[in-house]
Amino acid sequence: MPQLNPNPWFSIMLLTWFTFSLLIQPKLLSFTPTNTPTNKTTTAKPSPWTWPWT
Template sequence: MPQLNPNPWFHIMLLTWFTFSFLIQPKLLSFTPTNTPLNKNTPTKPTPWTWPWT
């Protein structure tokens, strides 16, 4: 059963994991978000919808 042999796939998984961890992730984390979230005061109770047929 070749799928149980981890010999070639373990190295591929490690190479992929290290590539993501050391090359791609720092580049992605260096970006600053353009829209910073704001704390908005939302009303506690919304206004009810008036249906035209009632």
């Protein structure tokens, strides 16, 4: 079975992984997000629900 022979596929996987981690990933991480996150304003906590049967 060719799937069990790691000779060609392991080197292809390593080459792909190194290409992604060393070349592509820094380029992707350098982009700035278009919408910057802002802090939520804290609002007053709503009063608990009053159940009619209690």
